[in-house]
Amino acid sequence: MAAQSLDQVINLCKRRGFIFPGSEIYGGLQGTYDYGPLGVELKNNMKRLWWRYNVYERDDMEGIDTSILMNHYVWKYSGHEDTFVDPMVDCKTCQGRFRADKLDECKCLKDPKKKPGECGGELTEPRPFNMMFKTQVGPVADPESFAYLRPETAQGIFVNFSNVLVSTNRKLPFGVAQIGKSFRNEITPRNFIFRVREFEQMEIEYFVMPGTDEEIHETFIQAHIDWWVNYIGLKRENIRQYEVPAGELAHYSKRTVDLMYKYPIGWEEIEGIANRTDFDLGSHSKEQEKLGITAKVIENHHSTEKLTYFDHQTNKHIVPFVIEPSAGVDRGVLAALCEAYTEETLEKGDTRIVLKLKPALAPIKVAVLPLKKNEPRIVEKAKNIKKSLIAKGEMRAVYDDTAAIGKLYRRQDEVGTPFCVTVDFQTLEDDTVTIRDRDTMQQERIAIADLYSYVIDRI
Amino acid sequence: MAAQSLDQVINLCKRRGFIFPGSEIYGGLQGTYDYGPLGVELKNNMKRLWWRYNVYERDDMEGIDTSILMNHYVWKYSGHEDTFVDPMVDCKTCQGRFRADKLDECKCLKDPKKKPGECGGELTEPRPFNMMFKTQVGPVADPESFAYLRPETAQGIFVNFSNVLVSTNRKLPFGVAQIGKSFRNEITPRNFIFRVREFEQMEIEYFVMPGTDEEIHETFIQAHIDWWVNYIGLKRENIRQYEVPAGELAHYSKRTVDLMYKYPIGWEEIEGIANRTDFDLGSHSKEQEKLGITAKVIENHHSTEKLTYFDHQTNKHIVPFVIEPSAGVDRGVLAALCEAYTEETLEKGDTRIVLKLKPALAPIKVAVLPLKKNEPRIVEKAKNIKKSLIAKGEMRAVYDDTAAIGKLYRRQDEVGTPFCVTVDFQTLEDDTVTIRDRDTMQQERIAIADLYSYVIDRI
Numbered sequence: 001m002a003a004q005s006l007d008q009v010i011n012l013c014k015r016r017g018f019i020f021p022g023s024e025i026y027g028g029l030q031g032t033y034d035y036g037p038l039g040v041e042l043k044n045n046m047k048r049l050w051w052r053y054n055v056y057e058r059d060d061m062e063g064i065d066t067s068i069l070m071n072h073y074v075w076k077y078s079g080h081e082d083t084f085v086d087p088m089v090d091c092k093t094c095q096g097r098f099r100a101d102k103l104d105e106c107k108c109l110k111d112p113k114k115k116p117g118e119c120g121g122e123l124t125e126p127r128p129f130n131m132m133f134k135t136q137v138g139p140v141a142d143p144e145s146f147a148y149l150r151p152e153t154a155q156g157i158f159v160n161f162s163n164v165l166v167s168t169n170r171k172l173p174f175g176v177a178q179i180g181k182s183f184r185n186e187i188t189p190r191n192f193i194f195r196v197r198e199f200e201q202m203e204i205e206y207f208v209m210p211g212t213d214e215e216i217h218e219t220f221i222q223a224h225i226d227w228w229v230n231y232i233g234l235k236r237e238n239i240r241q242y243e244v245p246a247g248e249l250a251h252y253s254k255r256t257v258d259l260m261y262k263y264p265i266g267w268e269e270i271e272g273i274a275n276r277t278d279f280d281l282g283s284h285s286k287e288q289e290k291l292g293i294t295a296k297v298i299e300n301h302h303s304t305e306k307l308t309y310f311d312h313q314t315n316k317h318i319v320p321f322v323i324e325p326s327a328g329v330d331r332g333v334l335a336a337l338c339e340a341y342t343e344e345t346l347e348k349g350d351t352r353i354v355l356k357l358k359p360a361l362a363p364i365k366v367a368v369l370p371l372k373k374n375e376p377r378i379v380e381k382a383k384n385i386k387k388s389l390i391a392k393g394e395m396r397a398v399y400d401d402t403a404a405i406g407k408l409y410r411r412q413d414e415v416g417t418p419f420c421v422t423v424d425f426q427t428l429e430d431d432t433v434t435i436r437d438r439d440t441m442q443q444e445r446i447a448i449a450d451l452y453s454y455v456i457d458r459i
Numbered sequence: 460m461a462a463q464s465l466d467q468v469i470n471l472c473k474r475r476g477f478i479f480p481g482s483e484i485y486g487g488l489q490g491t492y493d494y495g496p497l498g499v500e501l502k503n504n505m506k507r508l509w510w511r512y513n514v515y516e517r518d519d520m521e522g523i524d525t526s527i528l529m530n531h532y533v534w535k536y537s538g539h540e541d542t543f544v545d546p547m548v549d550c551k552t553c554q555g556r557f558r559a560d561k562l563d564e565c566k567c568l569k570d571p572k573k574k575p576g577e578c579g580g581e582l583t584e585p586r587p588f589n590m591m592f593k594t595q596v597g598p599v600a601d602p603e604s605f606a607y608l609r610p611e612t613a614q615g616i617f618v619n620f621s622n623v624l625v626s627t628n629r630k631l632p633f634g635v636a637q638i639g640k641s642f643r644n645e646i647t648p649r650n651f652i653f654r655v656r657e658f659e660q661m662e663i664e665y666f667v668m669p670g671t672d673e674e675i676h677e678t679f680i681q682a683h684i685d686w687w688v689n690y691i692g693l694k695r696e697n698i699r700q701y702e703v704p705a706g707e708l709a710h711y712s713k714r715t716v717d718l719m720y721k722y723p724i725g726w727e728e729i730e731g732i733a734n735r736t737d738f739d740l741g742s743h744s745k746e747q748e749k750l751g752i753t754a755k756v757i758e759n760h761h762s763t764e765k766l767t768y769f770d771h772q773t774n775k776h777i778v779p780f781v782i783e784p785s786a787g788v789d790r791g792v793l794a795a796l797c798e799a800y801t802e803e804t805l806e807k808g809d810t811r812i813v814l815k816l817k818p819a820l821a822p823i824k825v826a827v828l829p830l831k832k833n834e835p836r837i838v839e840k841a842k843n844i845k846k847s848l849i850a851k852g853e854m855r856a857v858y859d860d861t862a863a864i865g866k867l868y869r870r871q872d873e874v875g876t877p878f879c880v881t882v883d884f885q886t887l888e889d890d891t892v893t894i895r896d897r898d899t900m901q902q903e904r905i906a907i908a909d910l911y912s913y914v915i916d917r918i
Binding site: 014015016017020022023024025026027028029030031032033034035036037039040041043048052055056057059062063064065066067068069070071073074088097129133134135136137138139140147149156159160162163164167168169176181183185187197198284302303304305307383386387390391394395396397399402 | 473474475476479481482483484485486487488489490491492493494495496498499500502507511514515516518521522523524525526527528529530532533547556588592593594595596597598599606608615618619621622623626627628635640642644646656657743761762763764766842845849850853854855856858861
């Protein structure tokens with residue numbers, strides 16, 4: 001059974017070193033979080049599974065990793081300078097600033113039990129607040145020397161469209177995938193790592209012939225639901241498709257389907273899959289009037305490139321349409337944790353917390369435990385087993401002797417370690433160990449020589 | 460033979476999709492670069508090899524991944540607000556701003572053939588320029604609501620010292636490793652990805668008992684040279700230790716040894732290994748006067764924690780010393796490319812460019828090539844081989860049929876692909892393929908069934 005409240009997960013994350021509030025010793029910095037020793041492994045595993053599925057296992061995908069700081073014209077022509085805003089209201093009494101469309105999730109600064117407005121404080125009319133972080137670049141403070149921290153990784157792909165096309169010789173359809181940090185100056189960050197100011201995205205911009213866009217859009221929706229289910233372990237019934245209504249579509253979108261996950265806080269977006277049409281490549285092109293762009297774009301006076309594709313069949317330069325699956329890494333991590341979190345009552349009436357993560361996602365794959373830590377031969381054997389597991393392949397394996405064996409098992413259950421290997425006196429005689437399964441708690445006795453393939457076959 | 464000039468490498472990077480200038484279609488953004496399809500794989504491989512060596516293969520190391528945006532008090536007490544400055548001069552004639560201590564690497568804005576000052580322009584006295592990027596956080600523009608983009612990942616580790624200690628139960632000595640982006644507003648970015656404004660670091664903060672610091676420092680210097688040589692393939696004679704003179708040490712350092720690599724632009728720092736003493740943990744602690752800190756620290760009025768370690772042997776709280784190996788990912792990538800870049804004259808007088816990267820570092824491990832792309836059975840077989848290689852393990856393998864076989868070999872040589880597999884008519888009969896070695900250009904005929912282990916054994 002999954003987590004019933006976000007607090008259960010937050011507590012485990014802090015206590016066991018998955019996720020800590022950012023800058024905590026200085027009172028924090030709202031909307032920032034730090035991934036601890038276990039969190040960084042979980043997050044990296046998720047990113048690798050995504051890269052594997054979307055880049056390595058396909059024949060039509062390239063990867064990229066572009067800068068967070070970009071020339072500010074990128075954000076002028078992408079439309080973000082004008083439209084990447086949230087409506088904000090001020091309270092004239094408590095001086096708080098709140099997101100006008102999310103007032104029921106906000107708290108009065110003077111009386112946190114009440115919502116803004118309900119407390120009697122008078123609210124201003126909503127006005128637009130741009131969510132991009134701005135910074136000065138270079139030593140000269142002239143009006144042109146600024147940049148924004150990117151609010152999405154997508155634009156790094158669009159502005160490199162020709163670079164990728166020329167260097168890889170790709171034919172349509174093909175995609176470019178990117179994983180990286182983005183930044184949004186949220187008015188009211190909330191719900192742990194769900195809505196934060198610094199976060200990580202996994203995005204694909206998939207370039208297609210106009211006219212094939214709707215069908216390919218549908219394919220990606222299904223393929224990405226499959227990924228969340230088969231690779232990350234979310235239950236299919238905990239994912240829903242939300243058809244974003246026409247009136248709520250982003251300025252670039254022809255159609256967007258959000259994948260909603262059933263978090264303890266309710267159904268919330270974990271990935272958005274949008275048909276961005278020819279808006280982006282069209283927006284960033286020079287000589288737009290010659291390109292037959294269908295989307296409504298700002299006239300571009302600064303780009304030095306036409307972001308087009310030469311179609312050998314028709315002998316024409318065309319502006320490809322774009323399908324964009326855009327997922328949040330942090331939201332994915334939170335969903336995986338919520339789904340995996342389980343409190344079980346055992347036979348003897350004990351309870352245990354167990355994180356039933358997919359083995360490939362688990363931060364630690366194997367814990368090697370000595371039955372007696374005062375027996376040097378057992379300790380040495382256990383440490384050697386740990387070393388040999390790591391030498392054979394890239395995985396996090398640990399040695400732990402800091403408690404009695406039952407307690408060590410519980411500790412590993414709680415952080416999702418799929419296998420515990422125990423080294424005992426029999427090991428010294430016949431080179432076998434017991435291997436314990438996290439979920440069933442059953443133990444098997446196997447030869448040390450078979451250990452690596454036993455583990456690898458199951459992760 | 461390694462690259463003779465940076466331009467050789469820059470050209471290859473742009474042409475084949477390793478690295479592009481950032482925001483290029485808008486005239487760029489100085490000091491930013493984007494990693495293309497091959498660059499992202501090379502960079503990720505380097506990061507994974509570092510993580511494997513420093514986290515997985517050791518018993519005394521944890522990982523972490525902290526935010527780029529941090530509370531600004533972090534940078535007050537770390538000393539960066541006061542001392543993270545470069546000396547800057549203005550030219551009264553061309554209006555350029557230059558790093559006063561690097562004038563011979565700068566160019567006059569009006570006459571790029573001359574250096575500032577040499578052109579006749581009068582320079583101002585040098586004054587300090589703080590290199591941290593600043594940004595406003597949250598919707599309220601009060602004087603407290605700002606943050607810096609971190610100029611080093613190190614501080615994210617220090618401020619989480621207690622979080623890591625409590626959640627992992629570690630005993631001294633132990634370390635915390637982090638890979639992530641950092642930002643420095645360089646006055647004059649230069650030399651391709653060598654000195655940039657946005658870059659990635661691989662840092663370890665290794666916490667030790669005071670008194671053991673000097674010996675452990677020495678151990679890390681040797682261990683990290685070994686990593687550059689054995690994992691990344693830099694020649695040992697191309698790495699030198701530079702003992703930073705007392706007068707040039709950073710404010711926190713007792714001793715720093717820089718590892719210098721012989722780039723085509725000369726010997727330059729690829730990693731710095733510093734003894735930071737108890738400066739950082741001491742700086743970020745409350746009640747400093749009780750802690751017996753040996754370093755000179757600013758009086759801390761804002762921290763809520765004592766960043767100390769309880770030593771069970773002496774029953775005392777102590778402030779650990781810190782050894783910090785800090786390497787640049789981008790500088791590492793550049794060194795690997797320069798070292799691997801080779802122009803060879805072949806027997807028939809042809810030349811080839813070959814990137815002799817360590818196989819583990821190579822962006823593409825295997826290219827599967829059909830001898831004839833018009834023979835559907837060969838094409839199908841080749842595509843299936845590519846698929847099965849990927850299914851068995853995490854690696855980038857590609858299928859390519861866009862040119863004649865000789866040209867396809869050259870293309871793969873140039874990007875460092877260690878193995879090319881060719882599917883021909885014999886394959887259809889006996890399920891064997893030829894496999895070609897990048898460096899020797901020798902081909903062997905092997906069974907498809909043996910292909911995966913052939914490749915894996917060699918990467």
